[in-house]
Amino acid sequence: MSTDVDVAAPGIGLPEGDEAGVQVGLWRRAYDNVRTGNLGILPIVIGLAFIVVFFSFKATNFFTADNFNNIIVQMAGLTMLAFGVVFVLLLGEIDLSIGYLSGIAALTVAEFQLPGSGHAYPGLVAILIAVGLCTVIGGAQGSVVALVGVPSFVVTLAGLLIWQGVILQVLEIKGVIVIQDAWINDTANYFFTSRNGWIIAGIVTGLYALGTTASLIAKRRAGVAIGNLWIIAAKVAGVALATFGTVAISNHASVPNGLPLAGVLVVIFLIALTYLAKRTPFGRHVYAVGGNAEAARRAGINVARIRIIVFMISGAMAGVGGVLLAARLNSVDLNVGGGTLLLDAISAAVIGGTSLFGGRGEVRSALIGALVIATVSNGLNTAGYKTGTIYIVTGVILLLAVTLDTIARRLQVRSGR
Amino acid sequence: MTDTPILELRGISKSFGSVQALADVDFEVRAGEVMALVGDNGAGKSTLVKTVAGIHAPDSGEILFDGKPVHIHSPKEASRLGIEVVYQDLALCDNLDVVQNMFLGREERDLLWRLKEPAMEQRTAETLRGLSVTTIRSIRQPVASLSGGQRQSVAVAKAVLWNSKLVILDEPTAALGVAQTRQVLELVKRLGEQGLAVVLISHNLHDVFEVATRITVLRLGRDVGVYEREKTNQQEIVQAITAGIPTKVAGIPEAAPELAS
Numbered sequence: 301m302s303t304d305v306d307v308a309a310p311g312i313g314l315p316e317g318d319e320a321g322v323q324v325g326l327w328r329r330a331y332d333n334v335r336t337g338n339l340g341i342l343p344i345v346i347g348l349a350f351i352v353v354f355f356s357f358k359a360t361n362f363f364t365a366d367n368f369n370n371i372i373v374q375m376a377g378l379t380m381l382a383f384g385v386v387f388v389l390l391l392g393e394i395d396l397s398i399g400y401l402s403g404i405a406a407l408t409v410a411e412f413q414l415p416g417s418g419h420a421y422p423g424l425v426a427i428l429i430a431v432g433l434c435t436v437i438g439g440a441q442g443s444v445v446a447l448v449g450v451p452s453f454v455v456t457l458a459g460l461l462i463w464q465g466v467i468l469q470v471l472e473i474k475g476v477i478v479i480q481d482a483w484i485n486d487t488a489n490y491f492f493t494s495r496n497g498w499i500i501a502g503i504v505t506g507l508y509a510l511g512t513t514a515s516l517i518a519k520r521r522a523g524v525a526i527g528n529l530w531i532i533a534a535k536v537a538g539v540a541l542a543t544f545g546t547v548a549i550s551n552h553a554s555v556p557n558g559l560p561l562a563g564v565l566v567v568i569f570l571i572a573l574t575y576l577a578k579r580t581p582f583g584r585h586v587y588a589v590g591g592n593a594e595a596a597r598r599a600g601i602n603v604a605r606i607r608i609i610v611f612m613i614s615g616a617m618a619g620v621g622g623v624l625l626a627a628r629l630n631s632v633d634l635n636v637g638g639g640t641l642l643l644d645a646i647s648a649a650v651i652g653g654t655s656l657f658g659g660r661g662e663v664r665s666a667l668i669g670a671l672v673i674a675t676v677s678n679g680l681n682t683a684g685y686k687t688g689t690i691y692i693v694t695g696v697i698l699l700l701a702v703t704l705d706t707i708a709r710r711l712q713v714r715s716g717r
Numbered sequence: 718m719t720d721t722p723i724l725e726l727r728g729i730s731k732s733f734g735s736v737q738a739l740a741d742v743d744f745e746v747r748a749g750e751v752m753a754l755v756g757d758n759g760a761g762k763s764t765l766v767k768t769v770a771g772i773h774a775p776d777s778g779e780i781l782f783d784g785k786p787v788h789i790h791s792p793k794e795a796s797r798l799g800i801e802v803v804y805q806d807l808a809l810c811d812n813l814d815v816v817q818n819m820f821l822g823r824e825e826r827d828l829l830w831r832l833k834e835p836a837m838e839q840r841t842a843e844t845l846r847g848l849s850v851t852t853i854r855s856i857r858q859p860v861a862s863l864s865g866g867q868r869q870s871v872a873v874a875k876a877v878l879w880n881s882k883l884v885i886l887d888e889p890t891a892a893l894g895v896a897q898t899r900q901v902l903e904l905v906k907r908l909g910e911q912g913l914a915v916v917l918i919s920h921n922l923h924d925v926f927e928v929a930t931r932i933t934v935l936r937l938g939r940d941v942g943v944y945e946r947e948k949t950n951q952q953e954i955v956q957a958i959t960a961g962i963p964t965k966v967a968g969i970p971e972a973a974p975e976l977a978s
Contacts, residue, residue: 515834522835524842525857579831581824584813588821591812598808599822600793659812 341653341668343704347697348672355679362682365553369560372550373488375674376562377402377625381645382652382666383573384617387610389649390577390590392658393445393452395614397459398645401437402622403467403637405430409623410632413481423483431619437463438615439608446607460642467636476633479626487565488628491558494551500564501543508539562624566667569620573613574663586610590658621645640691647694648673651701672697721784722747723883723914724769724800729778731764738764739775740938746883751905751915753925756935757958762918765935766885770802771795783882801876805888808872811861815853816841818860819875844878845870848907852900866897873904877913884908885916890924902928922951939963 356363381398388395412419412426421429441459445452471477479485492500512532519526550559577583588596589606597603625641626632650656651672652665673694680690722745731739739761746752756762767773769780771789780787782798789795795802809818816834819841825833841856850870853863860868869889876884886905890898905928908915919925925932932944934957941961944954 519835519838522839524835524838525855581826581830581832584817584821584824584832588810588813588817591810595808595810596821598792598804600796601822659810 341662341665344651344653344665344668344672344701348668348675351672351675351679355675355683359679359683362679365549366555367678367682368549369491369553369556371671371674371678372546372560372563372566373556373628374678375670376488376560376566377621377628378641378644378648378674379566379667379670380569380617380621380624381641382648382670383569383663384614384621385645385649386652386654386661386663386666387573387577387586388452388614389646389654389656390586390658390661391607391610392590392656393607393610394456394646395438395441395452395611396456396642397437397441397463398456398614398618398621399642400460400463400467400637401434401615401618402625402641403632404437404463405434405619405622406626406632406636407467407470407477408433409484409626410477410479413479413484414477415480423481426481427484427487427623430623431616434619434622435612435616438618439612441615442608442611445611446604452611464638468634471632471634471636476631478631480630484623485627485630486561488560488562488624489556489630490561491550491556492561492564493558494547497547497551497559498544500559501547504543504567505536505540509536512536562628565620565624569617570663570667577663582606582609587659590660592659644670644673644694647698650705651698653701653705655705656702669701722781723783724916725781725784726765726769727779727781729765729768729775729780731768731773731775737938739768742778742935742938742940744933744940745943746914746916748882748914749909749912750930751909751917751928753917753919753929753932754935755919755922755925755932755954755958759937760935760958761938762935763887764938766802766887766916766918769795769800769885796879796881799880799882800885801879801881801883802885803869803872803876803887803889805891808875809860809868812859814859815845815856815863815871818871819844819878821875823879840878841874844874847911848874848877848904850874850904864897865893866900869893869897869901870904873901873908877908877911881913883914883916885918887918888920889917890919890921898924922954925954926951934958934961936961936963 352363361367381402384398385395408430409426411417412421412429413423414420437459441452441455444450444455512535516526516532546563547559550563551557577586585596585601585606588599588601589603593603596606622637626636648669649661649666650669652662652667652669654661654665676693676697677690680693724744724746726742726744729739729742729744730737742761742765744754744765754762754765764773768775769789771791771794774788774790780789782800787798789798789800792802810821813821816838820837825837827833838856845851845853845856848870850867853867853870860871863871873884873886873889889901889905893901902924905915905917909928909930917925917929926946929946932946932949932954934941934944934954936958941957941963944957
């Protein structure tokens with residue numbers, strides 16, 4: 301309990317309109333954000349810039365258009381998993397099964413495209429079956445968590461073991477399943493022509509600008525505060541720069557020339573899931589349950605339903621990621637879904653700024669975190685370091701990111717109440 | 718003040734196993750009045766509120782809302798009738814902002830399942846202004862950055878937002894400092910002035926005497942009387958809380974020994 305007494309503020313909102321008032325409002329908001337532990341993505345973006353500059357000097361092959369495309373394709377599968385992790389972490393839960401669940405998806409998609417197996421379907425159907433299966437599995441695991449009350453750590457740890465076991469049992473007999481279906485392989489191996497790349501960049505930027513303008517108009521019509529126009533304009537410019545810049549570099553690459561489809565898929569899921577998290581009642585309820593489950597329940601939210609759906613999302617995203625990872629290798633073998641995939645996915649979400657304690661985080665943090673992990677691992681690889689070094693460096697970055705989050709969190713507790 | 722009470726309880730009894738939490742309790746609150754509900758720990762205040770909020774069903778007795786008998790089976794049914802309960806804690810999500818908390822669980826959305834943020838923000842601002850809650854700097858700041866008094870104000874405003882007819886406040890000032898308590902009490906008074914029926918549960922008789930129109934005293938699961946604030950004093954209420962005699966048990970002389978003690 302705090303001892304601070306309210307100082308009567310002048311009223312809702314500061315005097316607006318004059319330049320000084322807006323400036324004060326901006327600083328005030330920045331100060332409020334830092335005070336309440338809401339650091340945003342700034343620290344990690346700065347960190348990422350440092351990493352890129354560092355490896356550009358350290359490794360000759362790092363700062364090239366080819367390698368840029370490489371990183372995009374390498375990180376696509378991981379990012380998909382991390383998107384799902386963000387939702388689970390927003391609830392304050394954990395899903396340890398996603399690594400091998402993605403392996404199950406890879407196995408399923410490979411199995412259902414296998415020519416001559418008697419159950420060969422078109423690639424797209426196989427993908428839908430794989431993702432659907434993972435969604436159902438995620439939902440089943442979530443139901444045990446939400447309805448029975450078994451901790452998610454235990455349920456999904458069991459899931460981790462079970463799905464690993466299933467993969468081993470199937471693939472010990474079959475060895476390697478080669479994926480020949482073009483639809484499936486294209487998810488990770490298709491590159492747009494440079495003209496189509498530009499069109500896509502135009503569409504993304506245009507939609508973002510349109511959405512921003514529409515929301516501004518709606519706010520003005522309702523007569524509520526619209527925030528600082530300069531910041532909004534800067535955001536639109538930033539999105540334009542990022543999309544057109546990406547296409548420019550990708551088009552410059554020689555070996556796989558053009559914008560990778562995998563990267564576009566990541567952006568599509570980023571937009572769709574951000575919409576879900578930030579613009580719909582469902583997303584709002586996810587944040588509410590993660591922030592204070594009891595308050596959410598009293599507000600009439602069906603907490604169990606939210607939990608189950610979130611685990612379904614986690615499973616579905618593991619499925620999508622698994623398909624991408626299998627497509628990249630054009631095959632599925634005994635190592636599928638294993639290695640550091642699970643821990644990388646969780647690290648990505650956390651490095652990007654999603655809190656492990658629930659209620660705080662953004663979908664985009666998965667992308668940013670995955671970018672950091674993929675860049676570091678790619679950079680160290682290019683510079684000739686061994687796997688051991690990559691793990692150590694990734695570990696240090698993770699620790700730094702979580703330490704920052706914890707300090708921010710402590711500040712929040714101090715300022716609250 | 719109208720003559721028909723918004724909420725009237727007649728002969729409510731509730732027991733948990735062998736413990737008689739409420740025995741034949743009568744209670745009423747009218748539109749535009751602040752009815753304080755006081756009593757010692759274990760007197761049955763919380764149980765009484767929970768029967769009205771739809772959390773416990775009474776074993777016997779009758780609940781009349783707006784003069785019509787009703788059965789309240791769930792918190793949702795209670796809020797559909799226009800009954801809102803503001804609990805002393807657990808009512809807000811720290812990580813959400815004021816607007817998000819006000820509309821939590823009842824968000825307005827359009828055909829694309831999109832939240833109507835501007836509309837919700839506007840109504841939040843209007844509601845807070847209507848209650849003269851002016852100390853909140855921005856309704857888009859997370860509730861975590863608000864003071865205890867401001868948080869309680871938001872919780873109360875949330876109850877008012879839904880055109881509720883009856884607002885029940887469970888120890889709204891229990892965890893607050895002096896200035897913040899003042900803020901919340903002002904707000905409680907204003908609710909009554911706006912024509913809502915308010916039930917205020919409090920341990921703090923000072924608070925009660927400041928805002929209540931009438932005071933119902935519970936003791937050991939029975940109601941021992943309803944007092945008009947104007948015609949009573951703290952001493953009489955304390956007497957009633959600690960040694961009050963049930964009004965409804967006929968024939969008990971003044972000095973009769975208590976049944977349950």
